Amino acid sequence: MEIAYYPGCSLHASSELYDIQNKMVFRQLGLELKELDDWNCCGATSASKTDEFLSIALPARNLGIADASGLSDIVIPCSSCYSRMLVSQKRLAEDPSLRAVINAELARKVEGKIRILSILEVLAPRAKSGELGEKVKRKLEGLRPACYYGCLLTRFPSDISVPDDVENPQGMENVCTALGAKPLEWGYKTDCCGASAVVNDADQSLSLMYKIMKDAVARGANCFVTTCPMCQMNLDAYQDRVGEKYGIGARLPVYFLTELVGLAMGIGPGEMQIDRHFVDAVGLLKELKLL
Amino acid sequence: MSSPVLEFKPEQASLLLREVMERSGQNLLGCYQCRRCAAGCPVGEESGLTPDRLIRLILLGEREEALNNLLVWKCLACYTCGTRCPNNIQTARITEALKQMSKEAHIKPLVPSVGAFHDAFAKSVSHLGRVHELEFMALYEFKIAADRARRGEWKAIVGEMKEQARLGLTMMKKKRMHMGLEKVKGLSEVKHIYKKAKEKGR
Secondary structure, three states: OEEEEOOOHHHHOOOHHHHHHHHHHHHHOOOEEEEOOOOOOOOHHHHHHHOHHHHHHHHHHHHHHHHHOOOOEEEOOOHHHHHHHHHHHHHHHHOHHHHHHHHOOOOOOOOOOOEEEOHHHHHHHHHHOOHHHHHOOOOOOOOOEEEEOOOOOOOOOOOOOOOOOOOOOOHHHHHHHHOOOOOOOOOOOOOOOOOOHHHHOHHHHHHHHHHHHHHHHHOOOOEEEEOOHHHHHHHHHOHHHHHHHHOOOOOOOEEEHHHHHHHHOOOOOOOOOHHHOOOOOOHHHHHOOOO | OOOOOOOOOHHHHHHHHHHHHHHHOOOHHHOOOOOHHHHHOOOHHHHOOOHHHHHHHHHHOOHHHHHOOHHHHHOOOOOHHHHHOOOOOOHHHHHHHHHHHHHHOOOOOOOHHHHHHHHHHHHHHHHHOOOOHHHHHHHHHHHHHHHHHHOOOHHHHHHHHHHHHHHHHHHHHOOOOOOOOOOOOOHHHHHHHHHHHHHHHO
16 A cells, blocks of 8 residues: 655654665555655744744645645654644644635645554554554564653644543554563653754753653663654763763663564664664664564 | 732733734633643743743733743743643743744844754755755854854853764764755745745734
8 A cells, every 4th residue: 555655854864764664664564655756844843933824834835745646644754744744734724715825835735635644643553453463573572662752743732633642642552562562651751852952952951851761761661662753863862961961871772663663573673774873772682682 | 930929911911912812823811820731841940930920921911021031932842731721722832922923023032042943944944945954053053153152152152062063973973964965846836935924924
């Protein structure tokens, strides 16, 4: 089955490994990711903080391209892109006059018919139905991930329905369980890591990551799992700084969810480029004899 | 925050309230100060102000304070407050509106790096249609370094350079730094969107 795919800027740059993994893993699930033709940046949080019109119109160009693709679903791995596209689609459905203004600028008009999905919304139902479990070749025994959702998978600035518990989501835990891992219950799964504040308000962001890190370590996690490239980048690239500043000795690899699905389905760590994490992500897998 | 007793200023209040409500799309009048938002706000402690207090400032007509406080600049748009609000008030939309209003009023951001960051990001997108991490970071770093130099904050400049160099080196080592530029073919459409946004802002 073909499914439209919006990688977003970070998957074409610092989180390229996530892009590679998504394509590989989804193919094994029988889903061919069709990257949107000539997509543009969604504007992320910055557009909404500088200009309301931009924050709706930038994602709208992508929505127009997606509607013109003729596919019924689009999967968006980055939580920020996912959130901005959903917000734009909803706003344009509610506001026909704004839609007309924006459509006048677009070659491919927004119709509002494509269904927007996160990585989790593709994987979680397949874990529930047992499809994912059947494809597991190597159970991820010994892996105790703290599943980290961050903000934008379950919280939206407008009324958008969430297919999981908003305060205590379980989708990622269910996927991990289907892979043979033992995800743990913890208190910071939907707390904010600060996202771009790590660049522009670093102390604030580091203190938030400290709380996340402290709880994960105290509960006995041996890794983090996430689906958002921003969350991944923050917890991974800044973990040393957080550890040094707050006196935490432990270092936890921060896996993408698709990466764990891929490993369990027997895709090699080299193919998925697992060596491109900041905190060593291969050592733990070797230690647990998963490689 | 040591909060002085605030006085209700009916004339200013209705103007400010109407503007914030229109721009944010939020019904601030629904707030009954239950403070569920305050309990969940990740930056409330450091800002010295929580969403409930910010809403109160607006309702009372404290324009200056509402446009110029740390919460407006430190808000992460994590949407925790709005998700928990029993009256569906999304304060992150309010801080977005206040940020835009404070920019229009030429008020200097209380956290200049936050303002510089979002401006640099939006600018970077307008160049190629996609964000190029290196170009964007260069835009941002130059802007804040110039700001800090003007204020004589040399230590902060050196500190920032050290941290960015450390991150940059690790990113190179992990092959996570990308030099290639990706340009959207339909860039003229993106430029038109920006032009329209500018017209609308006027």
